[in-house]
Amino acid sequence: MKVMLRKDAKGILSAYIPKKDLEEPIVSMEQADMWGGVVTLANGWRLELPQMGPETALPITVEARRLGE
Template sequence: MKVMLRHNCAGHLTAYVPKKDLEEEVVKEKEVSQGKHFVLANGWELVIPDLTDPLKLPMTVEAKVIRD
């Protein structure tokens, strides 16, 4: 699914999912073998492969939902 990553006005990383009209703050992130693993404030877990570090935001990426 397509996800847009950006910083909100407070400077926190957020993920926006257009198909769900959902925008949530990223509360946890870590590196895993498949890519970068993000946990959103609503409990969703996303894995995004091939992210460059540092992130050049805003950016739209393809993400896999682990749990929603």
């Protein structure tokens, strides 16, 4: 699914899923760098993000996979 990742003025990461018109903050990451790992949203959804470099600028739209559907 398409997911837009962004960081707000306070530095909080969030994910927006246009198909569901859903925006939720990212509350945890399985590893220090979110790229190529799994993040958990405030609503409990877990998303596997693609592998990208740590210098990747936000906001960005990526193809992510929802786990545990």
